[in-house]
Amino acid sequence: MTVRSLGWPVMVTLGILAAWEAVVGALGVKPVLLPRPTVIAQVLWTKAPLILEHLWPTLYEIALGFLLSVVGGVLVAVLVTYSTIVRKGFYPLIVVSQIVPKVAVAPLLVVWFGLGGTSRLLLAFLIAFFPMVINTATGLTSVDEDFVRMARAYMGSRWQIFTKIRLPHALPLIFGGMKISITLAVIGVVVAEFVAAQRGIGYLIVMANGLLDTPLMMAAITALSVMGLALYGVVAIVERAVIYWQQPTDPARGGFA
Amino acid sequence: MRESVTLAGVGKTYASGVEAIREVAFQVAQGEFLTLLGPSGCGKSTLLTMIAGLLAPSRGTIAVDGAPVQGPRRDVGIVFQSPVLLPWRTVLGNVLLPIEMLRLGRRPWEVRARDLLAMAQLTDFAAKLPHELSGGMKQRVSICRALVHDPSLLLMDEPFSALDALTRDQMGQELLRIWELYRKTVIFVTHSIREAVFLSDRVLVMTPRPAAIGFEIDIKLARPRTLDMQESDEFNGYVGVLRRAIETGGRR
Ligand SMILES: Nc1ncnc2c1ncn2[C@@H]1O[C@H](COP(=O)(O)OP(=O)(O)OP(=O)(O)O)[C@@H](O)[C@H]1O
Numbered sequence: 098m099t100v101r102s103l104g105w106p107v108m109v110t111l112g113i114l115a116a117w118e119a120v121v122g123a124l125g126v127k128p129v130l131l132p133r134p135t136v137i138a139q140v141l142w143t144k145a146p147l148i149l150e151h152l153w154p155t156l157y158e159i160a161l162g163f164l165l166s167v168v169g170g171v172l173v174a175v176l177v178t179y180s181t182i183v184r185k186g187f188y189p190l191i192v193v194s195q196i197v198p199k200v201a202v203a204p205l206l207v208v209w210f211g212l213g214g215t216s217r218l219l220l221a222f223l224i225a226f227f228p229m230v231i232n233t234a235t236g237l238t239s240v241d242e243d244f245v246r247m248a249r250a251y252m253g254s255r256w257q258i259f260t261k262i263r264l265p266h267a268l269p270l271i272f273g274g275m276k277i278s279i280t281l282a283v284i285g286v287v288v289a290e291f292v293a294a295q296r297g298i299g300y301l302i303v304m305a306n307g308l309l310d311t312p313l314m315m316a317a318i319t320a321l322s323v324m325g326l327a328l329y330g331v332v333a334i335v336e337r338a339v340i341y342w343q344q345p346t347d348p349a350r351g352g353f354a
Numbered sequence: 355m356r357e358s359v360t361l362a363g364v365g366k367t368y369a370s371g372v373e374a375i376r377e378v379a380f381q382v383a384q385g386e387f388l389t390l391l392g393p394s395g396c397g398k399s400t401l402l403t404m405i406a407g408l409l410a411p412s413r414g415t416i417a418v419d420g421a422p423v424q425g426p427r428r429d430v431g432i433v434f435q436s437p438v439l440l441p442w443r444t445v446l447g448n449v450l451l452p453i454e455m456l457r458l459g460r461r462p463w464e465v466r467a468r469d470l471l472a473m474a475q476l477t478d479f480a481a482k483l484p485h486e487l488s489g490g491m492k493q494r495v496s497i498c499r500a501l502v503h504d505p506s507l508l509l510m511d512e513p514f515s516a517l518d519a520l521t522r523d524q525m526g527q528e529l530l531r532i533w534e535l536y537r538k539t540v541i542f543v544t545h546s547i548r549e550a551v552f553l554s555d556r557v558l559v560m561t562p563r564p565a566a567i568g569f570e571i572d573i574k575l576a577r578p579r580t581l582d583m584q585e586s587d588e589f590n591g592y593v594g595v596l597r598r599a600i601e602t603g604g605r606r
């Protein structure tokens with residue numbers, strides 16, 4: 098995505114915000130129901146210290162949960178690729194386990210692991226690691242057989258074929274998985290904070306909700322969204338730097354560019 | 355005349371039950387350019403893969419330089435139909451891949467890699483990525499890669515069949531030029547009769563699957579060969595003979 102291609106979404110967003118402001122103002126909707134964007138912006142500004150105080154622990158746990166998912170997901174994918182026992186015995190179980198809605202498991206995790214960061218990390222991991230496994234395993238195994246034959250003809254070992262061929266070949270898919278995982282890690286941590294936490298942006302949202310402080314709630318949601326977007330952006334930037342040999346697939350570019 | 359490759363009673367039946375090769379026996383002399391010609395699906399790739407040590411024959415023995423083939427060997431270079439270049443490596447990095455795989459130490463071999471690229475007229479492209487190259491250039495890179503570790507035997511499985519006719523003629527000429535410089539033993543697989551005649555010292559025609567060698571002919575055209583020769587009566591005589599051999603199913 099180039100800076101120029103940002104023009105359209107920014108224009109559309111501004112348009113929607115302006116319409117929202119005008120309609121809510123004209124109809125005199127109460128702030129408890131739906132505050133005007135300018136009110137939200139004001140709260141964001143005046144309550145910035147409070148929001149930031151709750152944003153940091155959330156950010157920290159999202160980052161940690163994401164890294165765990167990436168490392169764990171890639172490791173599981175390697176095992177799935179190279180171990181028949183894991184592929185035939187455990188992989189189907191991992192896939193089936195994805196049917197269980199993780200959000201529903203959140204209270205259970207709190208029962209097992211308490212109110213601390215462990216349950217939040219675990220929920221983030223459980224939600225976010227699966228796309229890493231699927232994408233990485235697909236990447237590692239989708240190498241054209243000719244590449245492997247070529248490498249074997251030059252006496253490449255399994256390790257060399259893994260590091261020099263399979264892993265780099267899988268990188269674009271691994272990054273695709275990371276882009277999904279980072280957004281899922283956000284969901285995991287925030288949902289866990291809804292269920293049980295004394296701090297964190299999810300906690301702040303629930304608390305503001307309880308106080309019927311809708312402007313604060315929406316300010317917190319806005320802050321959370323911006324953070325999620327920034328995290329995604331970081332992954333996308335790293336992806337660009339790492340995968341220099343191909344254009345990242347970008348549905349937003351679309352059309353006959 | 356020393357033998358580079360010897361096949362004796364070689365047969366291959368795949369685990370699926372497909373008998374790809376019935377019985378093949380031939381010898382290739384050191385420095386000889388031998389071409390295997392045969393209909394699609396007759397087992398040419400299977401045969402080449404076995405010579406490369408990537409696949410074990412079901413019957414018979416294969417020896418390279420007097421030693422039985424038991425797996426991939428360091429003195430074999432291989433070129434496939436597609437260039438199989440790693441897209442994240444530069445041209446030079448791709449050429450040096452066998453050196454890395456064989457753990458030979460990059461420094462001393464980089465000079466040779468650059469020499470090969472120069473000979474293939476790719477000097478300016480050493481630092482480029484494969485996607486910046488044309489099809490013919492990519493295949494030239496893969497030929498450089500097959501030669502970089504100075505193998506004594508070069509195996510080529512329809513290396514030019516994905517190229518357009520003009521490029522294909524050019525590549526044939528370049529291959530001969532390289533071959534005359536280095537005098538590797540070459541086993542070359544193709545569907546094209548003209549290509550076989552143009553390149554080879556000797557052509558073996560394979561029968562339809564399960565394959566055997568049905569016909570054999572020495573090509574006594576003078577070397578170095580030029581594209582003009584392709585219009586000569588001698589050249590077209592060979593083409594006719596081979597065409598008839600293939601039409602009769604490769605059987606004498
Ligand atoms: N891995 C495999 N397992 C089972 N059968 C195979 C395998 N590879 C090839 N075959 C079969 O063996 C036969 C010979 O295949 P091969 O690829 O050697 O033919 P070919 O002469 O190279 O064909 P082409 O000219 O189309 O490249 C074919 O019938 C094919 O279906």
Ligand SMILES: [Mg+2]
Nearest residue numbers: 398399400511
């Ligand atoms: Mg073939």
